[in-house]
Structures are given as structure tokens and as C-alpha cells.
Amino acid sequence: MTQVGARATGLPVVGMVGAGQLARMTHQAAISLGLTLRVLAETADDGAALVTPDVEIGAASDPEAVRRFAKACDVVTFDHEHVPNDLIAGLAASGVVVRPGAAALRYAQDKRAMRQRLGELGIPVPKWSDDPAALPRPYVVKAVRGGYDGRGVWMVGESDPLPSGDVIVEEKVTIVHEVAVQVARTPSGRTRCWPVVETVQNDGICVEVIAPAPRLSHTLNAQAQALATRIADELDVVGVLAVELFEAPGGLLVNELAMRPHNSGHWSIEGSTTSQFEQHLRAVLDWPLGDTRSRAPFTVMANLLGGPSTNLAKTLPAALEAVPGCSVHLYGKTPRPGRKLGHVTALGDDVDETRARARQAVAVLRGDVS
Amino acid sequence: MTQVGARATGLPVVGMVGAGQLARMTHQAAISLGLTLRVLAETADDGAALVTPDVEIGAASDPEAVRRFAKACDVVTFDHEHVPNDLIAGLAASGVVVRPGAAALRYAQDKRAMRQRLGELGIPVPKWSDDPAALPRPYVVKAVRGGYDGRGVWMVGESDPLPSGDVIVEEKVTIVHEVAVQVARTPSGRTRCWPVVETVQNDGICVEVIAPAPRLSHTLNAQAQALATRIADELDVVGVLAVELFEAPGGLLVNELAMRPHNSGHWSIEGSTTSQFEQHLRAVLDWPLGDTRSRAPFTVMANLLGGPSTNLAKTLPAALEAVPGCSVHLYGKTPRPGRKLGHVTALGDDVDETRARARQAVAVLRGDVS
Numbered sequence: 215m216t217q218v219g220a221r222a223t224g225l226p227v228v229g230m231v232g233a234g235q236l237a238r239m240t241h242q243a244a245i246s247l248g249l250t251l252r253v254l255a256e257t258a259d260d261g262a263a264l265v266t267p268d269v270e271i272g273a274a275s276d277p278e279a280v281r282r283f284a285k286a287c288d289v290v291t292f293d294h295e296h297v298p299n300d301l302i303a304g305l306a307a308s309g310v311v312v313r314p315g316a317a318a319l320r321y322a323q324d325k326r327a328m329r330q331r332l333g334e335l336g337i338p339v340p341k342w343s344d345d346p347a348a349l350p351r352p353y354v355v356k357a358v359r360g361g362y363d364g365r366g367v368w369m370v371g372e373s374d375p376l377p378s379g380d381v382i383v384e385e386k387v388t389i390v391h392e393v394a395v396q397v398a399r400t401p402s403g404r405t406r407c408w409p410v411v412e413t414v415q416n417d418g419i420c421v422e423v424i425a426p427a428p429r430l431s432h433t434l435n436a437q438a439q440a441l442a443t444r445i446a447d448e449l450d451v452v453g454v455l456a457v458e459l460f461e462a463p464g465g466l467l468v469n470e471l472a473m474r475p476h477n478s479g480h481w482s483i484e485g486s487t488t489s490q491f492e493q494h495l496r497a498v499l500d501w502p503l504g505d506t507r508s509r510a511p512f513t514v515m516a517n518l519l520g521g522p523s524t525n526l527a528k529t530l531p532a533a534l535e536a537v538p539g540c541s542v543h544l545y546g547k548t549p550r551p552g553r554k555l556g557h558v559t560a561l562g563d564d565v566d567e568t569r570a571r572a573r574q575a576v577a578v579l580r581g582d583v584s
Numbered sequence: 585m586t587q588v589g590a591r592a593t594g595l596p597v598v599g600m601v602g603a604g605q606l607a608r609m610t611h612q613a614a615i616s617l618g619l620t621l622r623v624l625a626e627t628a629d630d631g632a633a634l635v636t637p638d639v640e641i642g643a644a645s646d647p648e649a650v651r652r653f654a655k656a657c658d659v660v661t662f663d664h665e666h667v668p669n670d671l672i673a674g675l676a677a678s679g680v681v682v683r684p685g686a687a688a689l690r691y692a693q694d695k696r697a698m699r700q701r702l703g704e705l706g707i708p709v710p711k712w713s714d715d716p717a718a719l720p721r722p723y724v725v726k727a728v729r730g731g732y733d734g735r736g737v738w739m740v741g742e743s744d745p746l747p748s749g750d751v752i753v754e755e756k757v758t759i760v761h762e763v764a765v766q767v768a769r770t771p772s773g774r775t776r777c778w779p780v781v782e783t784v785q786n787d788g789i790c791v792e793v794i795a796p797a798p799r800l801s802h803t804l805n806a807q808a809q810a811l812a813t814r815i816a817d818e819l820d821v822v823g824v825l826a827v828e829l830f831e832a833p834g835g836l837l838v839n840e841l842a843m844r845p846h847n848s849g850h851w852s853i854e855g856s857t858t859s860q861f862e863q864h865l866r867a868v869l870d871w872p873l874g875d876t877r878s879r880a881p882f883t884v885m886a887n888l889l890g891g892p893s894t895n896l897a898k899t900l901p902a903a904l905e906a907v908p909g910c911s912v913h914l915y916g917k918t919p920r921p922g923r924k925l926g927h928v929t930a931l932g933d934d935v936d937e938t939r940a941r942a943r944q945a946v947a948v949l950r951g952d953v954s
Contacts, residue, residue, distance in 0.1 A: 223897075223918065225900065241635070246914070259592065501901040526595055527595050542617060548592035
């Protein structure tokens with residue numbers, strides 16, 4: 215890696231395409247390590263653009279903007295999946311160090327390609343097809359590209375019309391729990407997992423993450439970690455890989471992959487010795503990975519989705535008063551109902567008490583209670 | 585507090601005069617709380633100026649620069665003690681919210697004023713005098729203003745000449761241990777202490793902090809916390825107050841005061857539910873203070889002073905390899921022997937093992953061992 219943007223310390227410049235909350239929290243980790251995080255932001259108001267000085271404004275889909283941005287970076291990585299795959303491949307061909315690479319990222323960008331590939335590897339996924347007639351209704355229809363936070367996913371009953379666009383159909387799985395596991399992998403193939411977490415969804419949006427997953431058996435925990443590590447190895451992922459899984463009556467099924475820090479890993483900022491943001495930086499730099507031991511028996515992360523109040527200057531101090539022992543993370547966004555504005559993390563010995571604390575802080579922040 | 589610089593979130597802008605490592609780490613805490621940290625930096629290469637976008641360049645002693653800087657802040661606070669006291673008083677008189685205020689800061693800026701005032705309050709300090717003839721040699725001579733990290737302090741033996749300048753003389757105390765305690769205080773008078781820590785000095789420079797102080801009795805721990813809280817109340821300190829103490833055979837003696845986040849509190853980033861940086865922000869905003877419970881039985885912070893290697897791009901990965909379970913904080917400075925470049929924090933159950941880990945990481949970072 216040639217140091218193109220080295221500062222007085224000689225430490226590398228990591229470029230992140232996209233400047234949302236993931237880049238914002240990655241910047242906090244980069245500050246500790248003495249790294250420079252450079253971000254490519256759509257607008258100057260993006261969460262990370264508000265808090266870091268090394269910002270280039272441009273669209274992640276604009277080849278010229280991405281190339282100009284990459285020139286001042288030692289390694290380029292991503293805050294989201296919306297960079298065209300051929301653009302990423304072209305960057306790498308021109309000598310830019312891109313991690314994860316285009317070949318791996320394809321499986322986080324294209325649900326069809328991911329399911330095909332995991333199927334070839336014998337990794338369990340829900341039954342799916344390109345052909346709507348191949349599965350009995352009701353089934354789930356998913357957009358092949360661009361879906362997130364419940365968008366791009368439709369439950370389709372007996373008489374519902376089929377959503378248009380490039381979609382696949384998938385069996386409606388009987389879900390015992392939803393869980394997720396993250397693993398970091400370096401270019402030299404070292405890996406390190408965090409404990410499997412339980413994710414609690416509401417209308418397809420993750421509202422809560424409990425680490426470790428309190429209701430998952432030891433066997434399934436080990437299986438999930440082995441599965442994630444195998445996927446990272448087989449797909450040659452570099453950086454953090456998040457694997458979202460269904461625990462179904464017959465075992466684990468892979469639902470989604472993300473090759474970047476992920477909402478299911480925000481708990482690790484306070485809850486783990488090494489956060490997913492620091493680990494992602496270490497992995498894409500091919501540096502040694504950090505210890506992923508937990509700092510408490512339970513860590514609970516609750517997402518803050520915009521609620522009745524838009525006055526954070528009032529609800530934030532109220533939440534800090536109501537719950538002195540929680541950590542609040544805001545993303546710099548203008549409050550709007552339903553918008554993901556931040557998250558709250560609580561650590562504790564008892565899972566129910568810890569969940570109650572995180573949820574109470576979120577309720578006060580939203581203005582549901584005062 | 586009028587919101588002069590509010591962003592889309594409506595959350596306040598905190599101004600910090602000075603942009604060293606304390607401002608740098610305060611920025612990390614401000615990002616989580618959704619606050620904007622604005623810094624007044626001497627140069628664009630200052631530790632905090634490298635990592636935050638809202639930077640004004642100017643000298644902390646330049647009234648015009650400080651006034652211009654303060655205009656875009658909801659509250660102004662400090663990274664160091666080198667802002668002239670009358671400048672701070674003038675700012676407040678012109679309507680700027682300055683915390684801590686000039687009347688309190690005087691006692692962190694002027695060692696003579698501090699000793700006089702603590703003496704009036706009946707708080708134990710080492711025997712001292714303005715008159716070199718009043719104390720038997722050998723004694724310690726201290727510059728009244730501007731000393732830090734061993735600078736401005738001289739051991740003066742029988743035949744040594746007296747250092748020039750505005751100095752006081754102080755008895756050479758028999759030190760059992762050196763300890764420090766931090767307390768945060770809001771304008772409305774709420775306070776919250778962290779556990780007392782032991783500080784390990786080398787040539788007058790703090791090299792290690794152990795939280796909690798492993799060799800301090802429960803009684804002295806409680807006395808130190810009560811002392812710090814009383815000082816904060818009596819001097820009307822707002823923000824974090826660090827009190828450095830000698831444990832002498834006859835009891836505790838106050839050595840130094842700092843009214844800002846302090847090296848003795850860096851351990852709290854990982855080791856406490858609320859870090860000193862977040863707590864300082866909460867205090868100067870008159871927001872509720874956070875829980876200061878520890879996250880581990882012991883937290884050890886070791887300072888990284890520049891050593892034989894100046895190649896952090898090499899020694900940082902080596903340190904992460906050698907000690908997977910530690911947290912490294914670098915300050916963005918060009919490595920030079922003896923320069924305070926960063927610190928390392930380790931959490932653990934056993935004080936000696938935890939100290940060994942922190943020290944090993946520092947030794948590798950310095951290039952003492954590979």
C-alpha cells in the first residue's frame with residue numbers, strides 16, 4: 215500500500231465511499247487509531263460529513279467523483295452497497311486498493327447472486343426462485359437490489375399482485391428467532407467473530423439487538439459463527455461481514471449479507487473490547503484483528519427511530535436524566551417520524567433489566583414519554 | 585443559552601479553546617451526543633484540528649480571535665489553562681456563556697492563588713511560602729503559572745541557586761502514593777465523582793494511571809472524593825475538575841487542580857460508563873451527569889511518550905498484534921522522543937496482568953521492543 219495521503223504520523227488514509235452514520239462512527243474509531251478517514255459524501259449534511267474535515271462531495275455512482283476521491287486514499291472501503299460493481303472493479307484495475315473487492319461485494323449487492331452462490335456452497339438459505347409459479351403462495355417477494363430496512367420486501371398473499379421490477383420469490387419461513395453474527399476478515403485470511411446477537415424487528419426494521427443472543431443454544435451459536443467464517447472465506451470478504459440469519463425449526467437459514475459495519479454490530483462500541491468500526495479499519499488495512507470479548511454479560515442496543523418529538527435538544531437531556539447509565543449515539547440527522555436518528559446502548563448483568571433501560575432511553579428520546 | 589450555531593438537529597455547539605488531544609477526544613464524545621464541537625486551534629496541525637471540520641485558527645491569548653470564535657458557540661470551554669483570565673472574564677461580561685468561569689479558572693492557572701484559597705478553606709496542601717527563607721532546604725520550587733508535565737518544577741538542594749521568575753517554594757513531601765480524583769459539576773451544582781486513581785510518575789511526568797487506586801484505603805478513597813467535591817463546590821467549578829493528591833504519612837495533600845478533562849481520566853473512555861469527555865460536555869451544557877460506574881475491576885492507562893521508533897505505521901500494527909486486548913489512542917502528533925503521542929488502555933480482573941498488558945503495548949509502540 216503506497217501512502218498517498220500520509221500525515222505527519224505516517225499513518226494511512228482510509229477512504230469510505232458514503233458518509234452516513236456508519237462512516238460517522240468509523241471516524242470516531244479512526245481518530246483513536248490516529249488514522250485519517252476521508253469520506254465521499256452525497257451532501258455536506260451527511261452524518262459523517264458534519265464531523266470530519268476530509269470530505270469530498272460527490273455521488274457514489276459517479277465514476278469521476280469516486281476516482282478523484284480514491285486518489286487521496288491508501289485503501290477504499292464502503293459505508294453502503296450502492297456503488298456500481300463495475301465501478302469498483304475498474305477502480306481496482308487502475309491500482310486502487312479496494313476492500314472488500316468487487317467480486318465479494320457482488321454478493322452483498324445482488325440477492326439472487328448471493329442465494330445462488332450460498333446454494334452452491336451448501337449453505338442453508340430459505341427456498342427461493344426466480345419463477346413466481348415455482349413456490350406456493352403466500353410467499354415473500356424481494357427486490358434483487360437496493361432493499362434495506364424493510365424496503366424492497368413484500369409479503370404476497372393468495373390474491374395480491376406481484377411487485378414489478380427485478381425480484382425473486384422466497385418461502386415464508388417460520389421464524390423462531392432472528393439472529394445475526396459478524397465476522398471480520400483480513401486480506402491475509404485471518405478472521406475473528408463476535409458473539410451471535412438476537413435482532414428484534416418491527417415492520418421489517420431492526421429495533422433492538424441483544425448481545426449475546428439470550429435464547430440461542432450453544433450449538434447454534436457455534437454453527438452461526440462457523441457459517442459466517444466460512445462465508446467470509448469462500449466469498450473472499452475483507453472487512454466486517456454481517457450475516458443475518460433466521461433460526462427456523464429445522465435450523466439456521468441465511469437471510470442477508472452486508473460487507474461493512476452493520477446495525478447489528480453497533481452494540482460492540484461499548485459492549486466489546488474491539489468495536490466493529492475499529493475492527494473494520496484494522497481488517498481493510500490488513501492489520502491484526504482485535505479481541506472481541508464482551509465487556510458485560512449483556513449489551514442491548516435499541517435503535518432510535520424518529521417519534522412524536524423533533525426536539526432532541528429537549529429530549530436528549532431528558533433521556534440522560536431518566537437513564538443515567540446508557541450511551542446515546544446520534545447521527546446528526548434532522549428528526550422526522552420513522553427516520554433512523556441514532557441508537558442507545560446499555561450494558562448489564564440481567565437481560566430484561568438491560569433491555570428495559572435501553573428502551574426507556576429511546577422512548578424518552580422519541581418523545582413517547584417524558 | 586441561545587443557540588447560535590444550531591444544526592439541523594437543534595443541538596448545541598460547544599466551543600473549546602485549544603485543539604490538543606483533550607479537544608480531539610472531546611470531539612469523539614461530541615459526535616456520539618450529536619453535538620458540534622468547534623475548536624480554536626493554534627495551527628491546522630493541532631490534534632483536534634486534524635479530525636474536526638469546525639476549526640478557527642487563532643491564538644488562545646488573542647482577544648480578537650477568541651471573541652470571533654466564541655460568537656458561533658453556545659458555550660465556551662477549555663482544552664488548557666493558557667487563556668488569560670481577564671480575557672475570559674471579558675468574554676463572560678459580553679454575554680458569552682463560559683464554563684468554567686474566570687473566577688474558578690484562576691485557581692487552576694495560578695498555583696499561589698490556589699494554595700491560598702485552599703488554605704483558607706482548611707483543605708490540606710503541602711507547606712508552602714512565597715519566601716524561600718521560610719522553609720528549610722531541600723525544597724521544591726514551582727512556577728506560579730504555566731508549569732505542566734514536570735516543567736516549572738525544580739528540586740532545590742542545599743547549594744542550588746533559586747530558579748528565577750514568579751515562583752513559590754514548597755516542602756518536599758514524603759509521598760506514599762500519588763493519586764488523583766475527578767469530579768464533574770454542573771452550573772446547577774450537581775456533582776459526580778469517578779473512583780480515585782493511582783498515578784505513576786516518571787521524572788515528573790505521568791506514565792501510568794490505575795483505576796481504582798489499588799493501594800488506597802477505603803477511608804482515604806472516600807476522603808479524596810469528598811475533598812474534590814468540596815473544592816468543586818467552593819470554587820464554583822463547572823465541568824470536570826481533576827484533583828492531584830499526595831498520599832503522605834499524615835494523610836492526603838492537594839498538589840494540583842485542573843478544570844478540564846485530564847490525563848488522569850483518560851482511562852474512563854473504556855473503563856467507565858461515562859467518560860470524562862462526555863461528562864465534561866454534559867456538565868458545561870448543564871445537562872444531567874452520567875453514571876460513573878466502572879466497566880471492569882481494573883482499568884490501566886499507560887501514556888505513550890515518544891521512544892526510539894518514529895514509525896507508528898509499523899509499531900502500531902505490531903502493538904495490536906502483541907496485545908490484542910488493548911485500546912490505543914493516538915493524538916495525531918509527529919513522533920519525537922519524549923513527546924506525549926497517545927495512550928493505551930487495558931481492562932482486566934487482575935491489576936498486575938492489566939498493567940503488564942498496557943505497558944507491553946506502549947513498549948512496542950515506542951519501539952523499545954518489537
